[in-house]
Amino acid sequence: MGRLVNVAALVAAMVLPAAHGAWADPVKGGVIDVATVGEPPTLDPMASTADLVGIVTQHIFETLYTFGKDWAVTPLLAADMPQISADGLTYTIPLRTGIKFHDGSDMDSADVVASLERWEKIATRGKQAAEVIAGIEAPDANSVKITLKKPYAPLLSLLAFNNAAAIIIPSENAGEDPLTKFIGTGPYMLKDRKPDQFIQLARFDGYKSRDGESNFYGGARKQYLDEIRFVPVPDPNTRVEGAVAGQFAYADALPVEAYDKISGGKTKPVILKPFGWPVFVMNTKEGLNSDIRIRKAVQAALAPNDMLTAAFGSTDFFAVDGSMYPEGFAWHNIVGIDAYKPDGDTEAAAALLKEAGYDGSKPLRILTSRQYEFHYKMAQVAQAYLEQAGFKVKLDVVEWATLTKNRQDPKLWDIYITHSPFLPEPSLNGFMSDTTPGWWATDAKHKAVEAFNAESDPAKRAKLYEDVQKVIYDEAPIYKVGDFNALAAQAPNLEGVTPAPWPFFWNAWLEK
Structure with missing residues (x-):
């Protein structure tokens, strides 16, 4: 590990x-x-x-x-x-x-x-x-x-x-x-x-x-x-x-x-720093985001700088960072992160939508909850940027328990918003499994993930994880917004x- x-x-x-x-x-x-x-x-x-x-x-x-x-x-x-x-x-x-x-x-x-x-x-x-x-x-x-x-x-x-x-x-x-x-x-x-x-x-x-x-x-x-x-x-x-x-x-x-x-x-406050990363999970199985061109348009349109500022206010509580793991983790690398645009690129997104033949008749459905208020704030900013790129967007705001139920049904959503701590083993991240909601399963993913999982040497695994991060950016099954710190009270x-x-x-x- x-x-x-x-x-x-x-x-x-x-x-x-x-x-x-x-x-x-x-x-x-x-x-x-x-x-x-x-x-x-x-x-x-x-x-x-x-x-x-x-x-x-x-x-x-x-x-x-x-x-x-x-x-x-x-x-x-x-x-x-x-x-x-x-x-x-x-x-x-x-x-x-x-x-x-x-x-x-x-x-x-x-x-x-x-x-x-x-x-x-x-x-x-x-x-x-x-x-x-x-x-x-x-x-x-x-x-x-x-x-x-x-x-x-x-x-x-x-x-x-x-x-x-x-x-x-x-x-x-x-x-x-x-x-x-x-x-x-x-x-x-x-x-x-x-x-x-x-x-x-x-x-x-x-x-x-x-x-x-x-x-x-x-x-x-x-x-x-x-x-x-x-x-x-x-x-x-x-x-x-x-x-x-x-x-x-x-x-x-x-x-x-x-x-x-x-x-x-x-x-008294308790801060975990850095705690983890907010993530937009794409439904690669059905609907709009089953088309990789649409997913790449979403990837291009989103503006993590504004999304994180809306969600957390001060840079004391967030970092704009496209690497799947921040510096200091064995898994940190910068392969593929050119696709991560801190301020978004709605023109590139609009071109991808045109290429995909998207005409705005079908809304991009974002499933989110206000129980994690920062999810909802990011969703609002994301909606503005996606609409500027040419998407029609529908926010589906539900209780968290309802969200965890609805995300199991690929007919109900195109993106759902969640977050995760930085997990010690990358294969613990849900999207690394083909069966988790999002249902990302491609030959390129399997080639990268299987080579990574088969290797036991830590240094070699860290190098192989670069290939995993690259395919994540190439195929856009998820969108990492950035890094954030968590707050609790005791x-x-x-x-x-x-x-x-x-x-x-x-x-x-x-x-x-």
């Missing part, structure tokens, strides 16, 4: 310190309310790539591996890193023993095999891995063997990710689709869910933490809090006001212009929270 250079500086998180300075000793007990952008469309993390689903469910379910410091893959339910055969085709994974599910049953290799087989069928990332997995079996009760058809460098990162996640559940539940029994091995278990009101998680007293220190998403997971309640608050200004009033111990995904407002009183008496792109609250406690 490619490592980041100087990650501590790149994924820097700034929490304004409490007046007393260093953390006090952890205290057990208490309940926290966490404000999220909305109601998750499901609590089955295999069935969704929505970050919101992963944020909540990573407390309930666990995977064989996760990400530790510097985004290195580290064991979670696995006892250790896998033994990999010399030819790179066989991964033998030892399992931890004494692990209990929330229903009191013991986890063993039969549960792991059934869970991974379900992941291959249901999760977009599982389907991605299934293309190269020849078989999954259990040599004994405490180990699992995965056999590949060909070497595949991203496998462990896919197994570690909390998004379309390879969660381990009891084998008797693995046949469910959709999942109705939310039973995992995590430090907290589902106690109650009232849609559009809260998701209530309670400490699982049968939880067996790893030994040692905490290690980002890995290592020891201590259960100091009695309960964690995730409260859907779709309106970003309401999240801000609730944080300022002390209503929420943590409020996620806040508009950056609220920084000054949340810098005093009953809350109560001064909430301690032990490690700033992270998907916030987690094991190891957190309330200071008395």
